[in-house]
Amino acid sequence: MNVQQLTDIVRKLVEHHKGLLAMDESTPTCNKRFAGLRIPQTETARFAWRELIVTTPGLGECISGVILYDETIRQQMQKATPFAAALADAGIIPGIKVDTGAKDMAGHPGEKITEGLDGLRDRLAEYFQLGARFAKWRAVIGVGGGLPSRGCIEANAQSLARYAALCQEADLVPIVEPEVLMDGVHTLEQCAEVTEDVLRAVFNQLYTQRVLLEGMILKPNMVLPGLTCPRQNTVDEVADATVQCLLRAVPAAVGGIAFLSGGQSSELASARLNAMNARSKLRLPWDLSFSFARAIQQPAMEIWRGEKANVPEAQRALYHRSMCNQAARRGEYTSAMERS
Numbered sequence: 001m002n003v004q005q006l007t008d009i010v011r012k013l014v015e016h017h018k019g020l021l022a023m024d025e026s027t028p029t030c031n032k033r034f035a036g037l038r039i040p041q042t043e044t045a046r047f048a049w050r051e052l053i054v055t056t057p058g059l060g061e062c063i064s065g066v067i068l069y070d071e072t073i074r075q076q077m078q079k080a081t082p083f084a085a086a087l088a089d090a091g092i093i094p095g096i097k098v099d100t101g102a103k104d105m106a107g108h109p110g111e112k113i114t115e116g117l118d119g120l121r122d123r124l125a126e127y128f129q130l131g132a133r134f135a136k137w138r139a140v141i142g143v144g145g146g147l148p149s150r151g152c153i154e155a156n157a158q159s160l161a162r163y164a165a166l167c168q169e170a171d172l173v174p175i176v177e178p179e180v181l182m183d184g185v186h187t188l189e190q191c192a193e194v195t196e197d198v199l200r201a202v203f204n205q206l207y208t209q210r211v212l213l214e215g216m217i218l219k220p221n222m223v224l225p226g227l228t229c230p231r232q233n234t235v236d237e238v239a240d241a242t243v244q245c246l247l248r249a250v251p252a253a254v255g256g257i258a259f260l261s262g263g264q265s266s267e268l269a270s271a272r273l274n275a276m277n278a279r280s281k282l283r284l285p286w287d288l289s290f291s292f293a294r295a296i297q298q299p300a301m302e303i304w305r306g307e308k309a310n311v312p313e314a315q316r317a318l319y320h321r322s323m324c325n326q327a328a329r330r331g332e333y334t335s336a337m338e339r340s
């Protein structure tokens with residue numbers, strides 16, 4: 001493990017109030033998003049969409065790293081330039097999703113365990129050769145109806161820690177993503193309780209597996225009420241509950257925190273990140289950043305709809321969302337920016 005190299009990458013991923021853009025949807029997930037907008041579900045369309053993102057003018061001003069999917073990191077853009085090289089040319093660090101998906105967990109009806117550890121050491125070496133300098137693994141934890149179970153939390157926490165240790169061995173910064181899902185009627189308080197429990201389990205395992213905390217980034221959910229919970233909390237309540245949960249469960253040595261968006265609207269995701277930074281930045285030991293997929297991509301995808309003529313306007317929307325989130329990192333985002 002090259003400690004200096006890992007901590008340098010972590011620093012570059014969080015500096016200058018930049019954040020991460022996740023475009024690592026698996027083929028079924030990407031196709032699902034396309035289907036909702038009647039975009040053809042083909043490799044050509046996925047390529048065109050991802051090329052649109054990577055060639056967005058000025059993207060590197062607000063985005064420090066982009067998370068790719070296996071299909072994309074092997075594709076070449078114009079002049080035979082691989083995606084990872086095009087990103088590096090734009091001053092953006094390429095990353096790669098390395099889990100192979102959340103599968104039904106044996107003996108745990110309604111719960112998932114994320115797979116992908118078999119052969120991971122060899123795959124990580126190949127991704128490093130292809131230009132990746134960080135990696136991502138997502139575990140999903142549902143809330144409600146007696147869930148999550150201890151078995152689900154512990155199994156996912158251990159897989160995340162084994163993945164993170166293998167990444168650091170390969171000089172790739174692990175993004176550790178235990179996502180407590182928004183689906184359900186649970187309250188913000190229930191989400192806070194589960195998220196704190198999950199984060200404690202994850203950090204216990206990271207410690208047990210000898211993961212260097214300075215050489216990793218945590219990608220958590222924000223603490224939110226379920227999507228169908230009758231009481232939807234204010235932006236400030238969400239910000240304060242999220243910060244309290246992180247302060248209780250995340251060691252100060254962790255290199256950085258970059259939230260997933262998890263199905264929130266783009267504007268709410270920016271407003272909540274902004275409130276955390278505006279209200280609490282001075283008492284936090286880590287940068288609070290973003291690693292959004294939907295909350296950055298969705299407005300642009302709705303403009304693009306698979307049409308070449310819409311590319312410039314879609315790229316402007318993508319840049320705008322990235323810029324709003326950069327402002328949210330500084331605690332300077334306002335809803336007026338949405339109309340500019």
Ligand code: 13P
Pocket residue numbers: 022138177260261262263291292293294295
């Ligand atoms: P969302 O921001 O759409 O939740 O996606 C983040 C991500 O990378 C999921 O793994």
